[in-house]
Amino acid sequence: MTALWSSPEHRSEHCAPCAGERPFEQPPCADGHEPGHCPEWACVECGHAIILGTAASIRPARQFVTATA
Template structure:
């Protein structure tokens, strides 16, 4: 994935629907993210949506311990 930043709210990415490098921008965020921090992006030509970034929360994993037979 190419990451050519032009501003915090716009970037160049490969669009699967357009089959080429296109400009993506962040739609208005209703989740309270600061500009440039929202993981939602949309192609300005076709509207194809992608999500970039990492998970914001980490879940604890519990390991099941069993007795050996």
């Protein structure tokens, strides 16, 4: 992984379907992550999606509260 950052929402990564280095960006996050903090990235040329981060760095954006009866 090269991780050539140009901003928190854009980076350059190897795209397997495109077979080369391509720009990736973060699509709008449906999980409530702030811009630049979502682990989901998509190739701007083909749309191939990847998730970047470690299990420790990826945490839920929302916490669900359940009530006991």
